[in-house]
Amino acid sequence: MQTDPIGLMDSGVGGLTVLKEVQRLLPAENTVFLGDQARLPYGPRSVAEVTTFTRQIATYLRQHANIKLFVIACNTATAAALTQMQAELPVPVVGVIAPGATAAAATTANHQIGVIATAGTVKSGQYQRDIFAADAQSQVVSVACPQLVTLAEQNDLHSGHAQAVVTQNLAAFKGTGIDTLVMGCTHFPLLQDVIQTAIGPDVKLVNPGVATAEKVAAILKDQDLLNVSGQPVTATYYTTGDVAEFNQLASEWLDVKPKTVTHLAVSTLAAVAEVE
Structure with a gap:
């Protein structure tokens, strides 16, 4: 459980600013980030729709990455879905x-x-x-x-x-x-x-990304979930949009080029959530 990754999601790539703070504050933690660029922007969408998207992403990351904590690194999704996700998910959920x-x-x-x-x-x-x-x-x-x-x-x-x-x-x-x-x-x-x-x-x-990372660190410490294994750290990236575009932006904003960015079809996220 301690070596399981922290999962983060955003409607696009802006959540990488939160990921950067998490990686800076918690350099021993494995992370997985999913940017839903294909459905950007979330801002004009209904609460129900944004909640559905957030649930789909949380389900995928829980099933495929076995995340130990879920960060909704998107203000719109936090406002729409945080309370619901905290009630539904078996792992801690943090909004921004x-x-x-x-x-x-x-x-x-x-x-x-x-x-x-x-x-x-x-x-x-x-x-x-x-x-x-x-x-x-x-x-x-x-x-x-x-x-x-x-x-x-x-x-x-x-x-x-x-x-x-x-x-x-x-x-x-x-x-x-x-x-x-x-x-x-x-x-x-x-x-x-x-x-x-x-x-x-x-x-x-x-x-808010700085304060969010601090809250994540506090929760992991309080629940004895900090990764103290000493094993090499992994950072995994998914996007529902264009991989090359995501990789370019992430490389510039994170000051390190992601080794691998995987494309996920929106239909895959929807299908996984339906099975769940």
Whole structure:
């Protein structure tokens, strides 16, 4: 059980930002990541549909990788499916919203917090609820920024065009007085430089991936699931999209080229879940 991998999923490749933090904090752990690029974006989809997709991925990773912990490295899927997956799966399930909200509450000095996320995450109101639970004095301004997901998936992270798009999307925060901004989509830390430029140097950015990795580490330690075998570490990657595109993006964002990326058909995920 201790040598079993940590499983992570995302609607695309943004969840690699969470994987990177998990691998950095827990270098002895085996990992398996599944990016559902073929069905990106999750943001505009219904809660029921996103929950179905999340269940399919969790089932596949449990059956084929024997994961010991499941990370929903997608804010939209966390908002839609976390509670359901925690009830259904026999392994610990961690989302990215609560850790990010707690980190934001610990970061802010004036209790004015901004959140940028997908439309689905903003509509759910989960960040507001979790931030308020951690800091009852907080005031939260949330803005849906689906165009930033597109920028990240296209690997357009530093261009003048990217800066213009991000600046336009963050204009809604002018005059709000926020001193903290939660990058409430796992794609957004990839755009951290242009986001910081757009929002200004006085606003602190919160990457929920860091806090999520810390929560994963705490759970593994508490449940005596840390890998102490000393065996070589493995990292496995799946995508429902284009393998070459995934490999290129992952190689740049993880600072290490994935040895193998396997394509999974969406029909395979659906079939596995139906059998389950």
